[in-house]
Amino acid sequence: MELLRSFAFGQYVPVESPVHRLDPRTKILAALALVAGTFAIGTFAGLAVLTVFLAAAIAAGRIAPGYVVRGLRPVFWLLAIAVALQVLFGEGGGHPVFRRGPLVVTRENLLLGAFYGYRVVLLVVATTLMMFTTSPVELTDGMERLLRPFRRAGVPAHELALMMTIALRFIPTLLEETEKIMKAQMARGAEFSQGSLVRRARALVPLLVPLFVGAFRRADALALAMEARCYRGGEHRTRMRQLEMRRADYVALAVVAVAIAVALGPPAAWHAP
Amino acid sequence: MIRCESVTYVYQRGTPVETTALADVSLEIRSGEIVGIIGATGSGKSTLVQHFNGLLRPTRGRVYLDDVDIHAREVDRRRLRQQIGLLFQYPEHQLFEETVSADVAFGPRNLGVAGQELDRRVRGALERVGLDPDRFGPRSPFALSNGEMRRVAIAGILAMEPRMLILDEPTAGLDPLSRQEILDHIRRLHDERGLTIVLVSHSMDAVARLCRRLIVMDRGRVVADGAARSVFADPARLAALGLGLPQVTLCAQRLRERGLPVRPDVLTVEEGRAAILEAVAVRARGAS
Numbered sequence A: 001m002e003l004l005r006s007f008a009f010g011q012y013v014p015v016e017s018p019v020h021r022l023d024p025r026t027k028i029l030a031a032l033a034l035v036a037g038t039f040a041i042g043t044f045a046g047l048a049v050l051t052v053f054l055a056a057a058i059a060a061g062r063i064a065p066g067y068v069v070r071g072l073r074p075v076f077w078l079l080a081i082a083v084a085l086q087v088l089f090g091e092g093g094g095h096p097v098f099r100r101g102p103l104v105v106t107r108e109n110l111l112l113g114a115f116y117g118y119r120v121v122l123l124v125v126a127t128t129l130m131m132f133t134t135s136p137v138e139l140t141d142g143m144e145r146l147l148r149p150f151r152r153a154g155v156p157a158h159e160l161a162l163m164m165t166i167a168l169r170f171i172p173t174l175l176e177e178t179e180k181i182m183k184a185q186m187a188r189g190a191e192f193s194q195g196s197l198v199r200r201a202r203a204l205v206p207l208l209v210p211l212f213v214g215a216f217r218r219a220d221a222l223a224l225a226m227e228a229r230c231y232r233g234g235e236h237r238t239r240m241r242q243l244e245m246r247r248a249d250y251v252a253l254a255v256v257a258v259a260i261a262v263a264l265g266p267p268a269a270w271h272a273p
Numbered sequence B: 001m002i003r004c005e006s007v008t009y010v011y012q013r014g015t016p017v018e019t020t021a022l023a024d025v026s027l028e029i030r031s032g033e034i035v036g037i038i039g040a041t042g043s044g045k046s047t048l049v050q051h052f053n054g055l056l057r058p059t060r061g062r063v064y065l066d067d068v069d070i071h072a073r074e075v076d077r078r079r080l081r082q083q084i085g086l087l088f089q090y091p092e093h094q095l096f097e098e099t100v101s102a103d104v105a106f107g108p109r110n111l112g113v114a115g116q117e118l119d120r121r122v123r124g125a126l127e128r129v130g131l132d133p134d135r136f137g138p139r140s141p142f143a144l145s146n147g148e149m150r151r152v153a154i155a156g157i158l159a160m161e162p163r164m165l166i167l168d169e170p171t172a173g174l175d176p177l178s179r180q181e182i183l184d185h186i187r188r189l190h191d192e193r194g195l196t197i198v199l200v201s202h203s204m205d206a207v208a209r210l211c212r213r214l215i216v217m218d219r220g221r222v223v224a225d226g227a228a229r230s231v232f233a234d235p236a237r238l239a240a241l242g243l244g245l246p247q248v249t250l251c252a253q254r255l256r257e258r259g260l261p262v263r264p265d266v267l268t269v270e271e272g273r274a275a276i277l278e279a280v281a282v283r284a285r286g287a288s
């Protein structure tokens, strides 16, 4: 009974590496650029370029490849279903390679399915890489700084960042609590993984009630602790950690830009028949 | 009745944050014993006791109940958990029903107990932790004091009628009076009903009062296992493990340092009193 084991997606990996040392804003911008780039790329060759780039970044970030693969597990079924839908129910026409009754699988749809799947994998890897190498606190600091120019337009940058900090801070706590309560109820003979769907849904009551009670208790305590320290929002707050863009950050952003540019517009020679 | 053979447990195996919480632990808990498990925070006490009722499966090694491997295919998990009652730390956080009675009934009901038998068990369990079933039964568990909530949680385990009761830090965070009451109930469960008891605690006073045998853990290993008296006879070693002495033992040893010949291995206040009176009498005789 260990719940946290499957939860690699979005977990900070605390090791020392050049990627970890980058400014969080660099990593957020790079991840955004990679996500946008991945959507804009229309060729396998382009995706392959990004794959090479991401593999290099993973190595530089000293993240075990197995850990990245594990991070893909939560989206695996989503991915499988999306690919299957495309392959089985994609557009008609094209070159059939397989036919049974009304089901026709064409070469075009197979390729498209593979392409979309590849793209989703790259999206997830790009974002998990950012999460693996940036601590939650840095991440929200970076977000707040990036959003600051939009404050004029009414974007509550500080409040958003605070909400995110609190959410990120409490997700592991909630997971831990879930595991503990599940075990405590199992010690009283509860079963969470057996029986019909209705029975399983009903078995969740002894888990969810204590979980909500605990969440409210925590929210109360947190609000009290913040008030006791005179917290009153983002105005005039100074920060303990000042963010600073260094040369390595500009170099990293330039490398990302080059990689995306190459991926987007591969030399004409690549298209040669 | 419970036997661990070279049990090793690793949390989050295969990730950068993997932790070896238990390393090659072997021990045996016999029927009818009352055993204390002590150790600093993070030494693996909670991880160890979760192996006793099969909630955790050893990464390496085996756990036996009455010489049957508890992870063998033919072992019924519910029956295992019925026999080995485990109360988690801060058990008041697991309460969820609308009434105290319904919450205590959760365990036995999962075991298929119903009707009058269920009623009898719920009332009996509440009485055994000193809560009047007629007064507390219909109340909401969330409207009770911390000490009362914790006793309801203990009743919830007792209602399953286990042979062995494991309590993980049952007195943590309680006021002295509630602490005392809970310890008294635990002692009575052992003395009067013959329950085998495992008490995990970092209160030396609690284990000294209740347990004859102590298991001392340090960073995932069992570093001492024996009579409580002999464990507390080596305060320097305990201090090195981040543990102290029961207050009365400490008092006796300090008096000894000041020259009063008090027996240094007292464990309870009554023993301490007798030892001090005796020492004073001895000195008076010597003086006259």
Ligand SMILES: Nc1ncnc2c1ncn2[C@@H]1O[C@H](COP(=O)(O)OP(=O)(O)O)[C@@H](O)[C@H]1O
Residues within 6 Å of the ligand: A004, A179, B011, B012, B019, B020, B021, B039, B040, B041, B042, B043, B044, B045, B046, B047, B048
């Ligand atoms: N669910 C868990 N996931 C990961 N590590 C854990 C978990 N529970 C405990 N640990 C780690 O295992 C070690 C032993 O913990 P625990 O058994 O709770 O010790 P104790 O009860 O003696 O305080 C600690 O280092 C702790 O951080």
Ligand SMILES: [Mg+2]
Residues within 6 Å of the ligand: B045, B046, B047, B089, B168
């Ligand atoms: Mg513990």
